[in-house]
Amino acid sequence: MDPTAQLSALADPTRRKVFELVRKQPRPVGALAEKLPISRPAVSQHLKVLAGAGLVQASMDGTRRIYTVNPTGLEKLRRWVDDQWEQVLDTFEEAARREAGKS
Amino acid sequence: MDPTAQLSALADPTRRKVFELVRKQPRPVGALAEKLPISRPAVSQHLKVLAGAGLVQASMDGTRRIYTVNPTGLEKLRRWVDDQWEQVLDTFEEAARREAGKS
DNA sequence: GTTTACGGTAAGTCTTGACTTACCGTAAGT
DNA sequence: ACTTACGGTAAGTCAAGACTTACCGTAAAC
Numbered sequence: 001m002d003p004t005a006q007l008s009a010l011a012d013p014t015r016r017k018v019f020e021l022v023r024k025q026p027r028p029v030g031a032l033a034e035k036l037p038i039s040r041p042a043v044s045q046h047l048k049v050l051a052g053a054g055l056v057q058a059s060m061d062g063t064r065r066i067y068t069v070n071p072t073g074l075e076k077l078r079r080w081v082d083d084q085w086e087q088v089l090d091t092f093e094e095a096a097r098r099e100a101g102k103s
Numbered sequence: 104m105d106p107t108a109q110l111s112a113l114a115d116p117t118r119r120k121v122f123e124l125v126r127k128q129p130r131p132v133g134a135l136a137e138k139l140p141i142s143r144p145a146v147s148q149h150l151k152v153l154a155g156a157g158l159v160q161a162s163m164d165g166t167r168r169i170y171t172v173n174p175t176g177l178e179k180l181r182r183w184v185d186d187q188w189e190q191v192l193d194t195f196e197e198a199a200r201r202e203a204g205k206s
Numbered sequence: 207g208t209t210t211a212c213g214g215t216a217a218g219t220c221t222t223g224a225c226t227t228a229c230c231g232t233a234a235g236t
Numbered sequence: 237a238c239t240t241a242c243g244g245t246a247a248g249t250c251a252a253g254a255c256t257t258a259c260c261g262t263a264a265a266c
Contacts, residue, residue, distance in 0.1 A: 004116055011111035012224075023191060029243055042225055044244055049223095063233045063242045069191055078184050085181050088126060088172055115254075132213055145255055147214060152253095166212045166263045 005053040006077040014038065015046045019069075022056050026068040109180040112156040117141060118149045122172075125159050129171040 010016050014036065021032055029047065033040040047067055050056045054073030058065040113119050117139065124135055132150065136143040150170055153159045157176030161168040 002116075004114060004119075007110050008114035011107060011114045013105075013107055014224080016107075020187075023187070023194065030241090038224085039226065040243070041227085041245080045224080048244085063231095065243070069194065071191055071195070074184070074188055074191060078188050081177070081181050081184050084123075084126070085177055088174055088177060091126065091172065092174070117254080133211090141254090142256065143213070144215080144257085148254080151214085166261095168213070 001076075001080065003077055003080040006055065006073050006080075009049050009053040009055055009073075010077070012046075014042075015049060018043060018046045019050055019055055022050075022067050023069045026066050028061075028064045028066055030064075032067070104179075104183065106180055106183040108156040109158065109176050109183075112152050112158060112176075113180070115149075117145075118152060121146060121149045122153055122158055125153075125170050126172045129169050131164075131167045131169055133167075135170070 010019065017036065018032060021027065021035055029040060029043055032047075033043045036043060047056060047058075050073075051058065051070075054070055054076065056067050057070040058067050060066075113122065120139065121135060124130065124138055132143060132146055135150075136146045139146060150159060150161075153176075154161065154173075157173055157179065159170050160173040161170050163169075
């Protein structure tokens, strides 16, 4: 349950832009590169990282690869964040309880 | 609504460890350094990054700084992730609807 | 008022990672 | 079959960032 891959994949603004473009609509690599101020190989490398984190996936169509969102990675991240959030809340409640007198 | 600070702050495993130590229990810098395989200045630098992302905050106690969790940053991150998640769901639902015939 | 504890900052090193151009493989079109 | 389109990978560059040691300021202790 290590969120490193998802966090570092989405930490980069350009890569996050790639992810959001794919999320809005599945596209081949070239179409993504057109929308971004970087070269096509750079997009390819970003997609590799995103795929490695389970955030996108490719489906072949001839020589083209259509990249689509993969919910797996995002759900993993969501679970981790929610988990942290709950534990913070628990800690705060316990502190408040301790403050107000022994329950 | 830019989650870069939170994502990149938590992407580093060591820094995430620092965050979780602070989350479990507020501590001064020295106590954190003892729990970790890195030097005290390194911990200080990590705390600076975490504080910059609104994930922790310090309260003074003489020459000591007691670091505590700050819910602000985590909530920002949570909102962003949940937002992405919802939009992925929407996209999927729409695709399924399109698949099943025009609604 | 010296000394001691605590911790932030500066400066330097070394690794990682985000990009580039150049190259190569594969599938489709003519 | 040749050519064209698509895109992944290699190799190299350059900046960012995760560490280290050395140093400095400040507050409490004696």
